[in-house]
Amino acid sequence: MSTMTTEPRGPARALLLNGAARRVAARLCDVLLVLVVLAGADRADSELDLVVGGLMALCLLLRRRRPGAVLAAVLALGAAQFALHGLSDTQPTTVPAPYDVAVLFAMMSVVHHSRAAWMPYAAGVTVLTASALGATGVPGTGMEPFLHSWQDLTLLWGMTIAVWLLAYSLQARRLYAESQAARARQAERERAHLVRIATAEERAEIARELHDVVAHSLAVMTLQADGAGYVLRTSPDAAAAALKVIAATGRDAIDDMHRIVRVLRHGDGDGGGPDTAPRRKAVTLGEIHTAVARARAAGLSVGLSIETGEERLTAAEQVTAFRIVQESLTNVLRHAGTGAKADVRLWEERDVLLVTVVDDGGGRLSHDGDARVARRGGNGLVGMRERAELAGGGLEAGPRLGPGWRVCARIPRRMDDDAGERNDPGGRG
Known part of the structure; x- marks a missing residue:
């Protein structure tokens, strides 16, 4: 910068x-x-x-x-x-x-x-x-x-009018020059303002990407490592399975980090030729199954219901839905712990994609700290809310009646004439 x-x-x-x-x-x-x-x-x-x-x-x-x-x-x-x-x-x-x-x-x-x-x-x-x-x-x-004589008066008046017209033309040029200078200064201010806005948006984008990659991956890896440590001697097969999950999650996180770094170095896909430009990861609704499988492997009991198809959603809508589900499951792992139950549901209602993630909090009531987080919003909640708002929708998150937490996102669907965009793999992963 x-x-x-x-x-x-x-x-x-x-x-x-x-x-x-x-x-x-x-x-x-x-x-x-x-x-x-x-x-x-x-x-x-x-x-x-x-x-x-x-x-x-x-x-x-x-x-x-x-x-x-x-x-x-x-x-x-x-x-x-x-x-x-x-x-x-x-x-x-x-x-x-x-x-x-x-x-x-x-x-x-x-x-x-x-x-x-x-x-x-x-x-x-x-x-x-x-x-x-x-x-x-x-x-x-x-x-x-x-x-x-009147001829003298006419000559004097003619001279006066000529001088007046000359001065008037000079005034018009002066006002034009001042307006051009003011426009140039205004253009400089607007350009600097646009640069600041673009920089802030890019920093927010990078922050969301890093949080989605690091927070989710580390939460899964930490829980799997803890579980493997508990069953290392009593159940070597379960420990080996946990280590495989840790390795797979780590490799995916490293791939995502490399992709983000390439975007930072080369720009948004416009640096270098077609062989050197960074490729964005194609994210679809199928990635939700992977996130749910990892949450289950980490000890959560997750129910999944997807009542829509990938062909009905644009790439951006699928990415938004996936990131909201991923972050919600990460929060369940972090706050409710293993053994908690969560239900993930995606369905359409009046051209609006609804995404809900509801958990039972591991049977524990929400604490005051959880309520404060709901009002203020941590990094994860802020990122989910920003993604939903960028898609033109909104997000509600907070403790539900009794134990547990509820996240509900509304993502307006594009019209059918955007079908060509739905198969575009250039969504932000």
Whole structure:
């Protein structure tokens, strides 16, 4: 398992680097605009033009953070420039002046950087209205118009609209780039989340497989070894039979462990060619007879009733039923001990496969510890419940009335159009 890091990779990292380059370019652009406005103020005729133009240039330094306030300040300075030109005989300011281009720069900043949807349109209408007032003058104040023909006003409006459209297109590109960066970050988060989910599911799968192999095999081998030790001198034939069961169970457990290790090394059947890829063990309802025979050899009295056929169940349903029966018998051996009686039954009811394993607890009532296990669930119960839920069903397990324990699993059957899948030996064994 790889260690998760917070450093962005792939598209997110590329967009981040491009964003850093854009920030540097943006700062250079701000400096360039300020220099253009200051150069225009320096070329004007009056010293006050340098003051007004310099203030406009200083306002533009904040155009990215406060675009609306910058536009209002620049328009106010333009109105002051207009008023000083019309109210003074000495014409301390020049109208129009080259530094008035700051108004277009401020409007462009509002369109490009504002977050409110209405502000770009309000900025365009405000600048167009201010241009019209400049063309007609302000009656009653003595301010004379600085545009002398409608052709001049049309030219100025055309320039304003062109700048507005340019800023609007830049805003669309900026929003698109931000959305792409957000999507890339979201994709990175989703990919990491899917990896964590897949890892957790794979670990749970491996845990179930190991528990099914180790717990059942060790329980049978331990009970057989104990029995062989008791009858070694009095009944050598029975001891020899127990040792054969131990050997057979051990060989099957080793085969299962090798299969699990191969899956871990090569993946789920996709590593290497057809001769080297690990093969999954085909598990059918017939394996239940083997599990029951081993439980009987270990000292249990087991009754078995299978009222369905392998051809009616998919491979996954057969594996689920077998593992639930196997784990239930293992629990009977472990908790009830030899001499206990158990009944295993599989039947269908309304397109649902029902699996029940009921034991008498060796004639002993369930203890408090057993009740706690029923509520909390040990590893075996958790594994059985997970298998049933993965098949779309459920599992109930707990002490029954009187001595013993009862396990009941419900496994919904697939429809008949899945018949081709039933003969697929790729079930998890």
